[in-house]
Amino acid sequence: MEDNKDKKSRKKTTIETKEKKPSFWSCILNGIINENPTLVLMIGMCPTLAVTTSVSNAIGMGLSTTVVLISSNAIISLIRNITPDRVRIPIYIVIVASFVTLVEFVIKAYFPVLNEALGIYIPLIVVNCIILGRAEAFAGKNNVILSIGDGIGMGLGFTFGIMIISAIREFIGSGAILGHSIVKEDFRAALFVLPPGAFLVLSFLTAIQNKLKLPSASNKKEGCNGDCLNCDIHKNDKVIKEEE
Amino acid sequence: MGIKSIIKDTLTLVIITVVLVLLLSAAKVITEPAINKAYNETKLKSYNEVCNGYAEGEDITGDVVGASAGYRASLIGDDSVKRCKNASGEIIGYIVECTSNGYGGALNLIVGFDKKGNISGVRYLNMPKETPGLGMKTTEKSFLDSFIGHNLNDLSEVDTISGATISSDAFKEAVSLASMFASRAVTMDGGL
Amino acid sequence: MELLVTIISASLISNVVLSRFLGICPFLGVSNSVSTAKGMGVAVIFVILISTAVTFGINNMFLEASGIFGLDLTYLQTIVFILVIAGLVQFLEMFLKKCIPSLYKSLGIYLPLITTNCAVLGVALTVSQDSTFSKFVTAMAYAFGTSAGFCIAIILLASIREKIENNDIPESFKGKPIVLVVACLMAIAFTGFSNLNIG
Numbered sequence: 001m002e003d004n005k006d007k008k009s010r011k012k013t014t015i016e017t018k019e020k021k022p023s024f025w026s027c028i029l030n031g032i033i034n035e036n037p038t039l040v041l042m043i044g045m046c047p048t049l050a051v052t053t054s055v056s057n058a059i060g061m062g063l064s065t066t067v068v069l070i071s072s073n074a075i076i077s078l079i080r081n082i083t084p085d086r087v088r089i090p091i092y093i094v095i096v097a098s099f100v101t102l103v104e105f106v107i108k109a110y111f112p113v114l115n116e117a118l119g120i121y122i123p124l125i126v127v128n129c130i131i132l133g134r135a136e137a138f139a140g141k142n143n144v145i146l147s148i149g150d151g152i153g154m155g156l157g158f159t160f161g162i163m164i165i166s167a168i169r170e171f172i173g174s175g176a177i178l179g180h181s182i183v184k185e186d187f188r189a190a191l192f193v194l195p196p197g198a199f200l201v202l203s204f205l206t207a208i209q210n211k212l213k214l215p216s217a218s219n220k221k222e223g224c225n226g227d228c229l230n231c232d233i234h235k236n237d238k239v240i241k242e243e244e
Numbered sequence: 245m246g247i248k249s250i251i252k253d254t255l256t257l258v259i260i261t262v263v264l265v266l267l268l269s270a271a272k273v274i275t276e277p278a279i280n281k282a283y284n285e286t287k288l289k290s291y292n293e294v295c296n297g298y299a300e301g302e303d304i305t306g307d308v309v310g311a312s313a314g315y316r317a318s319l320i321g322d323d324s325v326k327r328c329k330n331a332s333g334e335i336i337g338y339i340v341e342c343t344s345n346g347y348g349g350a351l352n353l354i355v356g357f358d359k360k361g362n363i364s365g366v367r368y369l370n371m372p373k374e375t376p377g378l379g380m381k382t383t384e385k386s387f388l389d390s391f392i393g394h395n396l397n398d399l400s401e402v403d404t405i406s407g408a409t410i411s412s413d414a415f416k417e418a419v420s421l422a423s424m425f426a427s428r429a430v431t432m433d434g435g436l
Numbered sequence: 437m438e439l440l441v442t443i444i445s446a447s448l449i450s451n452v453v454l455s456r457f458l459g460i461c462p463f464l465g466v467s468n469s470v471s472t473a474k475g476m477g478v479a480v481i482f483v484i485l486i487s488t489a490v491t492f493g494i495n496n497m498f499l500e501a502s503g504i505f506g507l508d509l510t511y512l513q514t515i516v517f518i519l520v521i522a523g524l525v526q527f528l529e530m531f532l533k534k535c536i537p538s539l540y541k542s543l544g545i546y547l548p549l550i551t552t553n554c555a556v557l558g559v560a561l562t563v564s565q566d567s568t569f570s571k572f573v574t575a576m577a578y579a580f581g582t583s584a585g586f587c588i589a590i591i592l593l594a595s596i597r598e599k600i601e602n603n604d605i606p607e608s609f610k611g612k613p614i615v616l617v618v619a620c621l622m623a624i625a626f627t628g629f630s631n632l633n634i635g
Contacts, residue, residue, distance in 0.1 A: 046554050050457035084253040097515035098264040109278035116371050123514040127554040195455045196623040203616030211608035272511050350568045
C-alpha cells in the first residue's frame with residue numbers, strides 16, 4: 001500500500017517537472033531563488049544557526065555543503081537506475097557520508113583553522129536535511145546534468161542564506177565585517193553572536209519576509225515537521241495529514 | 245517480495261558500501277601526510293606563542309612524572325612535558341600539555357613556562373566545545389594572558405570568570421597541574 | 437557525583453538545542469502541541485541512549501586502533517555511525533510494532549523522523565572523539581543528559597506555543613517568527629544555568 005502510494009507520488013512529480021522542462025540553468029536559479037533552502041524552504045536549520053557567528057565560518061560551511069551536495073547528487077543520479085527502491089535511503093546515506101568524510105579530510109589537511117572553527121558540524125553535514133532531501137526529491141529521479149545543476153543551485157542558495165544571517169550577526173554582535181572590526185567595543189551587542197542571537201536574527205528575517213509577502217515556509221506551509229527524509233516540499237500536505 | 249529480491253537489494257547495498265569504504269581508505273592514505281603536516285604546523289605555532297623562540301623540544305615526561313593525586317586534570321599523553329630549546333640549543337623553558345574536564349567536554353591546553361617555572365603563555369591545543377557565550381570567555385586572549393608571570397605558588401591570585409565557574413575552574417585545574425610538573429622540571433635542571 | 441555533573445551540564449548548561457543547535461528541525465517542527473512534543477522527546481531519549489551504547493561498543497571494538505582489527509579506522513566513524521543509527525531506528529520500529537504495540541502507538545510515528553535528527557549522530561560522535569567520555573558510564577550519562585535536555589526544551593517550547601496560540605501576535609510574526617522569538621528567550625534563560633556552581 002504504502003509503497004504504491006509512494007511510487008505514485010514519485011511518478012507525479014516526474015511528470016510535473018517534465019512539463020516545466022527544467023534546464024541546467026533553471027535548476028541552479030531554482031535553488032538560489034525560488035526554493036532557497038535557508039530562506040524559503042527553511043530546512044537544514046542546525047548549521048544555519050550554529051556556524052553563523054562569523055561570515056568566514058558561514059562561507060566555509062556553505063561551500064563544504066555545496067561540494068557534498070553536488071557530488072552526492074551526481075553519483076545518486078548516475079546510479080538511480082540500478083538502485084533498488086527499498087534500500088535507496090541507506091544507499092543515499094552511505095554515499096553522502098562518504099563524501100562528507102572526504103570533505104573532512106580535505107578541510108583537515110588544507111584548512112586547519114576552518115576545521116577548528118566548525119568542529120563537529122563538519123561530520124554533521126551528513127544529517128543536513130538539504131542533502132538527503134534533494135537526493136530523494138530530485139537526484140533520484142533526474143539525469144546527471146540536471147542533478148548537478150540542482151546541487152549547485154541548492155548549495156549556493158544555502159551558502160548565500162547563511163552568509164546573510166552571519167553578516168548580520170557578525171556586524172551587530174562583534175562589530176565586524178569579514179573579521180575587520182569597525183565598531184567600538186562599547187557599541188556591540190554580544191547577544192547576537194551568542195546562541196539567542198541566532199534565533200532572533202532568523203526570526204526577524206522571516207518576519208520581514210512575511211511582511212513583504214515574500215515566499216517562505218512560514219507563510220505557506222509548516223516546514224517539513226522535522227521529517228528531513230521526506231522534506232520534499234510538495235509532499236508536505238500528505239505528511240501533515242498523516243499525522244492528524 | 246521474494247527472497248531473491250531481498251538478497252539482491254542487500255547485495256547492492258553491501259557492494260556500494262564496500263566500494264565507497266575502499267575509496268575512502270585510499271583517500272585517507274593520500275591525505276594523511278598533509279593532515280599530519282597541518283597538525284604539526286599548528287602545534288609548532290602554538291608552541292612558539294607560549295614559549296617564544298621555541299625550536300625543538302626534548303621529552304622529559306618520564307623524569308618529572310609522579311604523584312599527581314588530588315588533581316582532576318591529567319597529562320594528555322606520554323610525551324606531554326617538554327624541555328624547550330631555542331635555535332642555538334639553549335634551554336629557554338618548558339611546555340606541558342594537559343587536559344581537564346569542562347562541562348562541554350575536555351579542555352586541552354598547552355602551557356608554556358620560562359626557565360624559572362613562571363607561566364609564559366597558555367593556548368588551547370584544540371578549541372573546546374564549551375557553550376558559546378560565557379564558557380567561551382575562557383578562550384579569550386585576555387583570560388589566557390592573565391596567567392602570564394604566575395607560578396605554582398601564586399596561581400590562586402588569578403581571577404576566575406564569574407558566570408563561567410565550571411569552565412574556568414577546570415581551566416585553572418589544568419594550569420596548576422602543568423605548573424606542578426614545570427616546577428619539578430625546574431628543580432631537576434637546577435634552575436631558580 | 438561526577439555523573440550528576442555530566443548530566444546537569446549536558447542537559448541544562450550546554451543544552452543540546454538551545455546552545456549547541458543540534459536537533460533544530462524537530463524542535464521547531466514537532467512542537468505544535470505538548471502531547472506530540474512529549475512523544476518526540478521520549479522517543480529521542482530512547483534512541484539516543486540505545487544508539488550511544490551501540491556506537492560506543494562498535495567504536496571501541498572495531499574502529500579504534502586498540503580494537504580487534506588493530507587498525508585506526510576512526511575515519512570511518514561518520515559513515516558507520518549514521519548507518520548504525522539508521523538501521524537501529526528501523527529495527528526499533530519493527531521490534532516495537534511486533535512486541536510492544538502500546539509503546540509503538542505512542543512513539544512509532546516519531547521514530548522515522550529521528551534518523552536525521554542531528555542530535556543523535558552528534559552525541560555518538562562527541563562521545564567517541566572526546567577523551568572526557570572514554571568510560572562507558574560517563575558516555576551514557578552524557579547521552580542521557582543531552583537527550584533529556586532535548587526533551588525539556590521541546591516540551592517547554594510546546595507549552596509556550598500552546599499558551600500563545602490565541603494571543604494577539606503582530607501579523608508578520610505569526611507562524612515561524614514568533615516561535616523563533618520564543619526559542620530566543622528560552623536560550624537567554626538557559627544561559628543563566630552557566631553560573632551554576634556544581635563542581
